Amino acid sequence: MSLKGRSFIDLSDFERYELRQFLDAGADLKRKQKRGEPHELLKGKSLAMIFMKSSTRTRVSFEVGMTQLGGHALYLEPGGSQLGRGETIGDTAQVLSRYCDVIMARVFAHSDVTDLAKYATVPVINGLSDLLHPCQIMADMLTIEEHRGSLEGQKIVYVGDSNNVSNSIMQGCTIMGMDVTIGSPKGYTPSEVILKKATHLSKKYGTTLEVVNNPDEAVKGADVIYTDTFFSMGQERSKEKEAALMPFQVNKVLVGKAKKDVIVMHCLPAHRDEELTSEVMDGPHSVVFDQAENRLHAQKGIMALIV
Ligand code: CP
Ligand code: NVA
Numbered sequence: 001m002s003l004k005g006r007s008f009i010d011l012s013d014f015e016r017y018e019l020r021q022f023l024d025a026g027a028d029l030k031r032k033q034k035r036g037e038p039h040e041l042l043k044g045k046s047l048a049m050i051f052m053k054s055s056t057r058t059r060v061s062f063e064v065g066m067t068q069l070g071g072h073a074l075y076l077e078p079g080g081s082q083l084g085r086g087e088t089i090g091d092t093a094q095v096l097s098r099y100c101d102v103i104m105a106r107v108f109a110h111s112d113v114t115d116l117a118k119y120a121t122v123p124v125i126n127g128l129s130d131l132l133h134p135c136q137i138m139a140d141m142l143t144i145e146e147h148r149g150s151l152e153g154q155k156i157v158y159v160g161d162s163n164n165v166s167n168s169i170m171q172g173c174t175i176m177g178m179d180v181t182i183g184s185p186k187g188y189t190p191s192e193v194i195l196k197k198a199t200h201l202s203k204k205y206g207t208t209l210e211v212v213n214n215p216d217e218a219v220k221g222a223d224v225i226y227t228d229t230f231f232s233m234g235q236e237r238s239k240e241k242e243a244a245l246m247p248f249q250v251n252k253v254l255v256g257k258a259k260k261d262v263i264v265m266h267c268l269p270a271h272r273d274e275e276l277t278s279e280v281m282d283g284p285h286s287v288v289f290d291q292a293e294n295r296l297h298a299q300k301g302i303m304a305l306i307v
Helices: 016-035 057-068 089-099 110-119 134-148 164-175 192-205 239-248 288-306
Strands: 046-051 072-076 102-106 124-126 155-159 179-183 209-212 224-227 263-266
Touching: 016 134, 016 164, 016 288, 046 057, 046 089, 057 072, 057 102, 057 288, 089 102, 089 110, 102 110, 110 124, 124 134, 124 288, 134 164, 134 224, 134 263, 134 288, 155 164, 164 179, 164 192, 164 224, 192 209, 263 288
Parallel strands: 046 072, 046 102, 102 124, 155 179, 155 224, 179 209, 224 263
Antiparallel strands: none
16 A cells, blocks of 8 residues: 555554655655755655653754755644633644545543544654554664664563553554563553554564563563653653662663663653663663654655655
């Protein structure tokens, strides 16, 4: 199926060859940008960016990405549009579709972004929901490929709180042929629904997918260790959750239990010395700022193909 006109909401909506096209487009646009070659593939196009939550990377990378592609991006801040005053998602989607060529949204309830896509007549991109963060994982896979040469057969271990980032890892990395391990304490493991869907994908693509409750066991043989904040946006801090997750902190000792050349990833923003020590984040295994940069390139690839 052609990618033009498709929404980008959930990595499991795509086949491996389709995600490959997005990744290759992102890598190609990255090369062009580095060489200073013009690549104004979306000249005259406009992107509406709806933010219901805070952002640094997503906002800046989409806005700059659209500028580099020759288009224009509009920022609708949290509470800044009529959505905050009760205009429905459906009406908003229809109105924005009359002005813009693509919509990106960062939302709380995942149904908000699927509803946007249902009513919009232009493609909708999920810039993070409580359930999924697909653009992040596309940037991450581009980064893994740059550092490890390939995706297939690599073991990625996510340690910490099971959340939107780990859910998208379970989908995207599985589709691309990676072996995925989630190391989370009891009570903070992936939901049954997400696990079932990802298990289906791992069977389809012949990969392994496991959930373990012991961080040392999880990182054995890891090519990639990935972590994220203990408390995602919209979640209340709690001492109980912090205590459960602290043993899953990515520190020098844990990293020492993975492969010698393991790369360490984090979607950022990091809570230094909570889920990830500064020593590791600023150390030789860390690729966290490459990931952040690749948000720009990966998303340009996505926009160039769907718009
Ligand atoms: N990783 C990520 O999505 O960062 P922001 O919250 O800064 O957009
Ligand atoms: N899991 C984090 C990711 C932030 C980019 C959150 O949802 O807050």
